[in-house]
Amino acid sequence: MYASVIVDIPSKSVNQVFDYRVPEGMLDILKVGHRVLVPFGRRTIQGYVMKLSEMTDFDLERIKEIARTLDIEPVLTEEMVIIAKHLADYYIDQYISVIETILPAALKANYKKVLRLAEGHGATAKRLLESHQQGGEVETRRLPAPVLEELAPHLASGEIKEETVITQHTKKKTALAVYSLRHPEVELSRAKKQQELLDVIESSSEPIFIRDLAAEGFSNHLVNELVRKGYVEKVERQMERDPYADRVFTLDPPKVLNEEQQHAYDRIAEMMDAGEPRTFLLHGITGSGKTEVYLQVIQKVMDEGRNAIMLVPEIALTPQMVNRFKSRFGDDVAVLHSGLSHGEKYDEWRKIKEGRARVSVGARSSVFAPFENIGAIIVDEEHETTYKQGDRPMYHATEVAKFRSRYHNCPLILGTATPSLETYARSERGVYERLELTQRAGTKVLPEIHVVDMAEEHRGGNTSIISQTLKEAIDQRIERGEQTVLLLNRRGYSNFQICQNCGYVPICPNCDISLTYHKSNSSLLCHYCGYESAVRRICENCQSDDVTFRGTGTEKVEEILRDMFDTEIVRMDNDTTRRKGMHEKLLDRFEEEEIPILLGTQMIAKGLDYPKVTLVGVLNADTMLNLPDFRANEKTYQLLTQVSGRAGRHALSGEVIFQTYNPSHYAIQLAKGNDYRQFYEKEMAFRRLARYSPFYFHVLFTVSSEDISKCLKATSHIHDALVDAVSDKSIIVGPSPSPLERINRQYRFQIMLKYKREPALLEVLGGLDEYYHEAYRTEGVSLRIDVDPQVIM
Known part of the structure; x- marks a missing residue:
């Protein structure tokens, strides 16, 4: 038998399969999707089996043999092998790059070269090699030149050989545990605490982690005493890195669906029962209860013994979505997103792979969750550009979801209040089936939206970024103990520094863009390449000290708000959420401490659902209108509509204020009227004229x-x-x-x-x-x- 293998070399010159002979001992165990070690040139590297066959077109004498397999079960399913080929071809990329995107980073191979003694080595070679060992091995790249010169004769004679060692990026996590050696006659009447501990250990059918015993009040000394007496034994036991291990989720029972929700659910369920890979556009206004439809569809999937994938566009949305899903489905949910460590993602991925999770929730890459029996795939906020990978391979998660939907004959649900023009156009032509949710769930109504002309504000003497209308509205919310969400899609303190004497603006030396001032660390930062320099109070060009800062970012607005309202602010942008877990911590603080104002960039515009948020303010509704992109109007409409939906989602009514210098622009006016249909028709006319997507x-x-x-x-x-x-x-x-x-x-x-x-x-x-x-x-x-x-x- 022969295996066609993709080797782990990210080079265009080897972007093809290579045939290897399958050894006799592997014939019954090797499958498509297995990781294997194969000889390639003068080295041994990792590869992936893409195909098995009885014949090969290559010269049999030149075909080498697979060295060994790296896993008991294949890491790639046959479906993922097909997807890897499809994505590599369609998006013009290398097979190995796509495979590494599909699999968790933990499975990426680490290569290192080590020196080892060969058979027939002499005493001198052994002494030399052992004198340079670190951690039981001699790694070639860590040896200084004089040592390599000393070892060279023994390498030349063959007494010492160089080997390539391949290890996995992240290993399974283990910890010490103890288990009973089962001595029924044992009685520790004089050591009651030891007897109590022994009873706990014996009552367990599997080894108990020592850390868990410590949490119950049993010290290491007690454990060691039982080990010394021969009653228990220590062992390494595999443990999972669960990012939600310390969280308690309150059971959330299914809600009664309204008429529109029930109709949507029934149509999706009908296609599930028919085994048809139908794509649905679930077009529901903000707060219309799309998530509850998702949850009940997934419950039906699980009741039928199948699995489900739920995609969300950003990490910021994940905490609340995880809460909803964990509260409904408990430990059946695995979470996959970039905010987790490599180890945590690896363990969540293994839960899915081993069948211990039935539902995955996560961002773009979780579309590759290794389920083998999928009953439904859901893409929430389907219009979001974050579903498109910015680096190679530049795949779109929705396109992968469509492929998997066809492969498993299951429905794909694209949910949003503001569909992309491409998606809505397909629903118009009947390619997708559109399901409309036109009412907010329960008795809730859409918030009242006002547009403030900032040019008028400035003519009236108000030069602040906060209009008088918005200031009065925030004051009212603070007095009533309600909360406000403010959106400014620009981080930093000021947009740029400028010399008022000569007009000089510090520019990034690597990019054609001005440096943004960040007051918190007194630096000028490039948001594209990361270049950073200290702020200079003297102009580099004319040596004048008449330098100032212009423009306003979230950091400066936070300062303005504190002075204006004398209250606590939670700021969410790339600067405050850089560290792991900060998205969730900031949102939890906003909710639990009832902080009056949440200020942030577009990461706060969607998915958030808090009962006391009754006011949303968009400080500059024009930001995206000025982008040199044919989707600028569409992105503006979507962002304004999405952020408006954060207000008045529960018992309290909501209000939204758009601040703009373009109050008559149709994207802003139609977002105010929540009129997607008219926006779609107007924007499509422009797209047709300019010959852009979805016409091309x-x-x-x-x-x-x-x-x-x-x-x-x-x-x-x-x-x-x-x-x-x-x-x-x-x-x-x-x-x-x-x-x-x-x-x-x-x-x-x-x-x-x-x-x-x-x-x-x-x-x-x-x-x-x-x-x-x-x-x-x-x-x-x-x-x-x-x-x-x-x-x-």
Whole structure:
């Protein structure tokens, strides 16, 4: 038998399967999806079995044998092997990159070279090697040059050999436990505490962790005494890293569905019973009870012995969603998102893989949860661009969800109050089935929305970022003991520093963008490459001391709010949530301590559900309108609608205030009226005229290099290749500088291809990717091909 293996080398030159002979001893155990060690050139590396067959087209004498398997059960299911091939081909990437994205980072191989004694070694070689051991081994890269010179003769003679050791990135976690050796005649009447401990240990059918015994008041000394007397024995026992181990979840029984919710549930259940992979758009206004529909669909899935995947767009949404799901389904829920450590994610992934979890909740990458019997897949807030991976492989989680839905013949539910235009257009054509929820659950009504013209405010003498209307509304909430959510989609203290004498603005030396002032650590920071410098009070250009800061970020607004209202503020942005677990801690503090104001960037705009939040203020509704992106109006409408939905979700009525310099803009006015249908029709007219999605598909080519002339040459070459390859019906826009022309010292130019049908396109994209893979190695010119881009910055 022969195994086709993808090797763990992220290089275009080896982006193919290699055939290996399966040893006799592996014939009955080796399966598709197994991790294996294989000889490759002069080294041994990790690989993944993609196919097994009785025949091979390669020269039998040159085919090598698999060294060994790394797992008892395959880490990849046959479905994931198919998905890896599909994603690598469609998104123009390497198979191994996609496989490593599908699997938890813990399974990534670590390679190191060590020196070991060979058979027939002499005493001198043994003494030398042992004198340089650290932790029981001699790692080649840690040896200084003189030591390597000393060992060289013994390497040349073959007394010492170099081997590649492959280990997993993260191992299963273990801890000391004890179990009883079962001596029924034992009686420790003179040592009552020891007898009590022994009774506890004997009552357990499996070893008990010593840390758990300590929590019950039994000291290590007591345990050691029982070990010394031979009544119990210590053993290493595997334990799971459970990020929710210390949390208590109150049981949440199913709610009674209203008529619209029940209709949506019934249609989804009907397709589940029919085994049809139908895609549903669950279009429900904010607060309409979409989550309860999700929960009851998943309950039906579990009752039928199947599993479910629930995707949310951001970590900030995960805590509340986890609470809802854990309260409903308990330990059947596994959580997968980037806020967990490698070890925690690995253990949650193993819970799914081993069948100990029935439901996964998490962000984009959890679409690859290794379930083998899926009954439903749900994508909440389906319009969010975070479902598209920004780095290679640039897959879209919803596209993977569609693939898995077809593979398992199960429904896919795309839930949102503000569908992407592409999704809504498909529901109009009947490709997706649309289910509408037009009323808020229970007796709750949508909040009242007001638009404040900030130009009028300034003409009236108010130069603050807080309008008089918003200030009065916040004062009222503080007096009534209610809470306010304020959105400003710009972090930092000030946008930039400027010299008022000569106009000089400090720019990032690596990127074509001004540095943002962060007052908390008195630094100027680039939000693109991370460059940081200390604030200088003297102008670098003219040496004037007349320097000031302009623009307003969340850090500065927090300061303004504290002075204006003399109250506590919770600020949520990338600066305050950088450390693990801070999303949840800040939100818990906001709710439990009833902090009057939550201020944040767009991470607070969706998914949050607090009974005392009755006011939402958008401090600058124009932020996204000014982006050089054809989706700018759509993103503005979605953000405003989503954040408006945070107000008045429970018994108290809500109010929303949009502050803007463009009060008549249709995206703002239609968000005020919560009129998605009219927005859709108006925006689609523009898209049709400009020939953008959903009327055309897109591919974005971004070329980058430290040498601008190489960028120009490469984009000209790509443009010519596309002109020769695509039909006249397709549109090629560019080459042109990217909206952010230089990032991290790399100049960036781009080309946009718009097309409807190009059968030979994937072949052309593959050829360009291969060509510039080599060009990057030789000339430092890189090409990024983004199929179906969500952002064109």
